Amino acid sequence: MTIEVRPAQVFDDVRTMVGPKRPDADVCWCISYRVPNKIAKDLHREARGEYVRELMKQGPPGVLAYEGDEVVGWAAIHPRADTNFARNRKIPHVDDLDVWSLWCVRVRPGFRKRGIAHHLVAGAVEFARSEGAPAVEGYPVDNQGAKIDLTMAYVGTRAMFERAGFEKAADTDSVFSGFPRVLMRLNLS
Template identity: 70%
Template sequence: MVLDLVSIPNRWQGGGMAIEVRPASLFADVKAVVGPKRPDATVCWCLSYRIPAKQNVELRGTARGELVQELLAQDPPPGVLAYDGGEAVGWAGVHPRADTSFARNRRIPHVDDLDVWSVWCIRVRPGYRGKGISHRLLQGAVDFARSYGAPAIEGYPVDNQGKKVDLTMAYVGTRKLFEEAGFTRAAGTDSVLNGFPRVLMRLDLR
């Protein structure tokens, strides 16, 4: 199934901003949010959980961006983007869990045998943070998974109990963020990030 730009009805007007969340399709826009300043730099590109660990370690420099371009041409694409007008201001990585490293992650359990989707990264560009965009991205990821018939969607945020999370680790989200989107705690995990335990949050889409 191919989605056009209006297949995810996720728009929000607030704080002088009109935010729209769309399936990621344009490489330049993905690069603006998760790419490096230097094309040859080895940065995550939101691939760390999307591809096998060995491939992630071996993939260096411009090869990482090239792989992202390949993934964007696939159906489904590897995530959604938030736009303020025509500018990409945020990203959420979301995909069927079976095609991510979470399929084999021993620290994060499988609750059941459903073909669930995972949302593992929520990133907002500097200058746009604190405006509620992460909430719109998470809802957009939910709508995206639902549009592909996902029976449920999971996230693995930190349970920080209101304490500050280092910005470099904040991409996984917080338990509160997921709860406000309707997710509930389905299981604990053996994963810890920035000193906080991660929890498995689940939203049934059936």
């Protein structure tokens, strides 16, 4: 199995990873952290996908993992200043560095437990580095090995980020799926 991670530039592949199975469903599209809450709450069904299509005109909203020609994974990454993490009161700012936030790592069913999430994190970091990011932050749960509900596992785990070279930079006041979240950081310079 060869996994290639590249910037998300094909809308249909992004839709495969974060869009709904039914076009009339209200699903995340991975924009909840990317747009102001008011906009996210006002976007419903097909409008969410169209918003992502427009957002992609500004640049890739993350990275996609491919096995051959098949898209198998997604990671959302973007400069923190343009996300809700810039204003989040529960997740602190360590400093004023223009870091990038990595907030969603998703692997398609049927492809899980094959290390694709690790490829996605590494690919997201490389994408941020190529765009001049001085550091990348993630906000995973510190589940200490306990099982996580798969629908909530997209934020990642502290152990996953540590395996990718990230270090804990701060505790947060955020709790996700019953577990505390920590701020993990990987300096790129």
